[in-house]
Amino acid sequence: MTNTWQDIKNANVVLVMGGNAAEAHPCGFKWVIEAKIENKAKLVVVDPRFTRTASVADIYAPIRPGTDIAFLSGVIRYLLENDAIQHDYVRAYTNASLIVKDGFAFEDGLFSGYNEEKRSYDKSTWDYELDEQGYAKVDDTWQHPRCVMNLLKKHIDRYTPEMVSRICGTPQDKYLEICKLIATTAEPAKALTSLFALGWTQHSIGAQNIRTMAMVQLLLGNIGVAGGGMNALRGHSNIQGLTDIGLLSASLPGYMNMPKDGEVTFDKYMETKLFKPLRPGQTSFWQNYRKFFVSFQKAMFGAAAKAENDWAYDWLPKLDVDGYDILRAFEMMNNGQMNGYICQGFNPMQAFPDRGKIRRGLSKLKYLVVMDPLDTETANFWQDYGPQNPSKPEDIQTEVFQLPTTCFAEENGTLVNSARWLQWHWKAADAPGQAKTDLWIIAGLYNRMKTMYAREGGAFPDALLNLTWNYADPHEPEPEEVSKEMNGRALADVADPATGAPLLKAGQQLDAFAQLRDDGTTMSGCWIFAGSFTDKGNMTARRDASDPREAGIAPNWAWAWPANRRILYNRASANPEGKAWNPGKPVIEWNGSKWVGVDVPDYGPTVKPSDGVGPFIMNAEGVGRLFARTMMNEGPFPEHYEPFESPSENVLHPKVKSNPAARVFASDRAQMGVSSDFPYVGTTYRLTEHFHYWTKHALINAILQPEEFVEIGEVLAKEKGIEQGAWVKVSSKRGQVICKAFVTKRIKPLMVDGKPTHVIGCPIHWGFTGVARKGYGANTLTPSVGDANTNTPEFKAFLLNIEKTSPPPAIDVAQGPRNGPQKKGGSL
Amino acid sequence: MDLSRRGFIKLTGAGLAASSLGALGFGLAGTALAASVRPFKLTAATETRNTCTYCSVACGILIYSQGDRAKNVRSSVIHIEGDPDHPVNRGTLCPKGAGLLDIVRAPGRLTVPKYRAAGATEWTEVSWDFALDRVATLMKQDRDANFIAKNVAGTTVNRWTSTGMLAASAASNEAAYVTFKWARSLGMVTFDNQARV
Numbered sequence A: 001m002t003n004t005w006q007d008i009k010n011a012n013v014v015l016v017m018g019g020n021a022a023e024a025h026p027c028g029f030k031w032v033i034e035a036k037i038e039n040k041a042k043l044v045v046v047d048p049r050f051t052r053t054a055s056v057a058d059i060y061a062p063i064r065p066g067t068d069i070a071f072l073s074g075v076i077r078y079l080l081e082n083d084a085i086q087h088d089y090v091r092a093y094t095n096a097s098l099i100v101k102d103g104f105a106f107e108d109g110l111f112s113g114y115n116e117e118k119r120s121y122d123k124s125t126w127d128y129e130l131d132e133q134g135y136a137k138v139d140d141t142w143q144h145p146r147c148v149m150n151l152l153k154k155h156i157d158r159y160t161p162e163m164v165s166r167i168c169g170t171p172q173d174k175y176l177e178i179c180k181l182i183a184t185t186a187e188p189a190k191a192l193t194s195l196f197a198l199g200w201t202q203h204s205i206g207a208q209n210i211r212t213m214a215m216v217q218l219l220l221g222n223i224g225v226a227g228g229g230m231n232a233l234r235g236h237s238n239i240q241g242l243t244d245i246g247l248l249s250a251s252l253p254g255y256m257n258m259p260k261d262g263e264v265t266f267d268k269y270m271e272t273k274l275f276k277p278l279r280p281g282q283t284s285f286w287q288n289y290r291k292f293f294v295s296f297q298k299a300m301f302g303a304a305a306k307a308e309n310d311w312a313y314d315w316l317p318k319l320d321v322d323g324y325d326i327l328r329a330f331e332m333m334n335n336g337q338m339n340g341y342i343c344q345g346f347n348p349m350q351a352f353p354d355r356g357k358i359r360r361g362l363s364k365l366k367y368l369v370v371m372d373p374l375d376t377e378t379a380n381f382w383q384d385y386g387p388q389n390p391s392k393p394e395d396i397q398t399e400v401f402q403l404p405t406t407c408f409a410e411e412n413g414t415l416v417n418s419a420r421w422l423q424w425h426w427k428a429a430d431a432p433g434q435a436k437t438d439l440w441i442i443a444g445l446y447n448r449m450k451t452m453y454a455r456e457g458g459a460f461p462d463a464l465l466n467l468t469w470n471y472a473d474p475h476e477p478e479p480e481e482v483s484k485e486m487n488g489r490a491l492a493d494v495a496d497p498a499t500g501a502p503l504l505k506a507g508q509q510l511d512a513f514a515q516l517r518d519d520g521t522t523m524s525g526c527w528i529f530a531g532s533f534t535d536k537g538n539m540t541a542r543r544d545a546s547d548p549r550e551a552g553i554a555p556n557w558a559w560a561w562p563a564n565r566r567i568l569y570n571r572a573s574a575n576p577e578g579k580a581w582n583p584g585k586p587v588i589e590w591n592g593s594k595w596v597g598v599d600v601p602d603y604g605p606t607v608k609p610s611d612g613v614g615p616f617i618m619n620a621e622g623v624g625r626l627f628a629r630t631m632m633n634e635g636p637f638p639e640h641y642e643p644f645e646s647p648s649e650n651v652l653h654p655k656v657k658s659n660p661a662a663r664v665f666a667s668d669r670a671q672m673g674v675s676s677d678f679p680y681v682g683t684t685y686r687l688t689e690h691f692h693y694w695t696k697h698a699l700i701n702a703i704l705q706p707e708e709f710v711e712i713g714e715v716l717a718k719e720k721g722i723e724q725g726a727w728v729k730v731s732s733k734r735g736q737v738i739c740k741a742f743v744t745k746r747i748k749p750l751m752v753d754g755k756p757t758h759v760i761g762c763p764i765h766w767g768f769t770g771v772a773r774k775g776y777g778a779n780t781l782t783p784s785v786g787d788a789n790t791n792t793p794e795f796k797a798f799l800l801n802i803e804k805t806s807p808p809p810a811i812d813v814a815q816g817p818r819n820g821p822q823k824k825g826g827s828l
Numbered sequence B: 001m002d003l004s005r006r007g008f009i010k011l012t013g014a015g016l017a018a019s020s021l022g023a024l025g026f027g028l029a030g031t032a033l034a035a036s037v038r039p040f041k042l043t044a045a046t047e048t049r050n051t052c053t054y055c056s057v058a059c060g061i062l063i064y065s066q067g068d069r070a071k072n073v074r075s076s077v078i079h080i081e082g083d084p085d086h087p088v089n090r091g092t093l094c095p096k097g098a099g100l101l102d103i104v105r106a107p108g109r110l111t112v113p114k115y116r117a118a119g120a121t122e123w124t125e126v127s128w129d130f131a132l133d134r135v136a137t138l139m140k141q142d143r144d145a146n147f148i149a150k151n152v153a154g155t156t157v158n159r160w161t162s163t164g165m166l167a168a169s170a171a172s173n174e175a176a177y178v179t180f181k182w183a184r185s186l187g188m189v190t191f192d193n194q195a196r197v
């Protein structure tokens, strides 16, 4: 989220598209209701299903899964055609005026530079034309045919209301009503907030879904302002934190990048990180990359990271591919290229696409380690649970370890919520039985391996042997110690570079990332957390809910990264002169000598408005990007591509149907179905009573939603002779699920290019462990293909068939594996 | 009288003396009621601030547990409710958060390390030492056999691709960071989290 949950109350229009906040984030959704009641806000919901969010909407429009880019590109076209953009904002705060290189083109569904064999682009034309000083050329009058504004106009011109309706199946009148309402927030004092979640990310064009909306928001002047922003609601309680700390294949803490094979030396690595301003006077956090990186290496390796060894740069692994993401990992496993896998609180048997492939992959491992508070399907993948998990354990040679861990109630520490708040939580009870904390288990493995490497040697032991591990109890680091390590501290006395005045004493905790140095005198495990645990104490444990002007900021509740800033890009809440666009809800304003307001400025605190520094200080051009340059793999402008499994042609460019830059493994492509066999569009979703695959272990939730089902509309039900509650066989090219059908009015057929299209909703929550009834899991059906940038799997749009079937024999709903002793109880 | 809802519950529960209810304006009716009510069970419980383990709204919760945390006394959770002072959820919880007690006490909670040998048809309960020794040994064997110190071009790459890890989405930052340090110091690159699913 760029803004906070409470800030939603400041919106004039709330657009929920690509999510279902009322059911998936209910207590956050309260702030939408608050906006409706207190701010007379209008709620717009665009979703394939009439969800509970839709049930309280002012306008609801259905949409075919996987066509959001067409819808939103149409919105952009409407805004430009009707001149409903916030002109001053767009001119000063976006790259609309910047001129793009000659040679950039888009034709028949492809941008310039496509390489069909590699399924990737040479992006050299996707950039600005530079002047002699290396700055991007600008035409403020928007006359130049290659200024971003004109290229954008040309690009989205095809998305007429007729075309949008043809692709999305959304009735034109509803669509235009929504365009009109969205356009009202172009007024400087009005804001629209975009709330989205996996409904946008889980597509082969997921990242571009979000980009298209970000462009809408930039055109409307809704980024950085109260009640505005792009608000990813995020799923798991600490997925933000794990991403912040870099637990992703290609990441290091604080959004730094893992070295690649080509970056043979530290200097070479730094060359690609150096921030070159693309407009005069621009500034950026990333200018300090070297300081963040060196301080991180000092945190990792202490005294062993020194200038002479390039701060132990070579001790980090280098990547030879973009990333070893989950889809690649399971492809490797299936190809026999992996031997071991560790699942820490993670259940890939339920969470990853094409469950059959996941099961086959796990069966090929030598060892599998599962750390979890709960008995997961992954840990039990080798057991024969009948049709929901057929297996012959004798044939599976994987050694499996199931290690019991504590849960939230049994440990201290911080989690990061979607609004980037680090909130400390306290241990309330002891762990059951012999369950242990993740810290204890990881420390146990670390200490054992360290001892073995020290004693016997082995492959490259240096990084492991020199890893900083100076915890009071090396067998179980205290969360407070680790938290302080992430914040960082001075390793020697640090002076102010400008004045020479002493700034920090050796050993002192850092107050802010600005204190970081690249000479080895500071360390910080995760630079964006600098300021969270200072000598003043644990900022994340603060619990003062006071909220000046009731702005929805609560600056003294916990701590938000970076620098306790609650609204990102908040400089853009004020006009170029420094006055709030919306005088009723200022965030920060220029008072003549500095920036003041309810939030910490996302800007130099004393940088004068007249200096002309752009408000998007992370970007080299200082402004928001309507043209993404080389940031995205499938193009600098978003384009509608069909899901990999789709019943519709791509009417814009039939030859380029789906995302041309998405990586597809041959084995996965072979597992994709066609609409003649699988005529219906499947989409997965979550129920408000369940959280992923965990709550099927919680009795109350298992009672509320006890068994697997699919949701279908009345028209399809009638066509297929399926009554309410009938047993159905739902199948894709990859597998089948036998469950009950829930026939509702919430899903209606959509007219797509003159053809009725039926959607089948597949809630994801059931498996073969827990106290709910056994289920196959919706991932039995889903395809193994991901977004071209993030490889997020396409769970939201795929092809299915559905047939009525007879009830399964009773044995299939009984609990417990067939190979071992039946478990007691559990069955509802 | 400035009294928060929690303070009210504590006071009415803890005191139960006629005077405390009288002070709150319940008068004699309150006295009679107080005499007939059994002691409020949360008064003896320890209240701990925490956050919901499910979604990223991160609602504030109050966990009530029994046991005074004296040495050798095991404490257990008996009740969980929304934290009324939390600026986002203000005391509310959704159907997921309202059932948190049932996940803490789920029958599927694991209590003992278990091991399944290659080809075995059942789990065996094992000691932590057995489990961690064996895992560390298997990891070292695989790493020593498959570690890539240099690529074909001769560049030092120090990566290990044949063992991978999925990191927890509900683990704390502290657990995550220590996991990161350990995994990366081994050169692990097949490393991901649940951000995408």
Ligand code: SF4
Residues within 6 Å of the ligand: A024, A025, A026, A027, A028, B052, B053, B054, B055, B056, B057, B058, B059, B089, B092, B093, B094, B095, B096, B097, B098
């Ligand atoms: S109570 Fe519900 S809304 Fe709040 S954090 Fe938990 S799951 Fe999310």
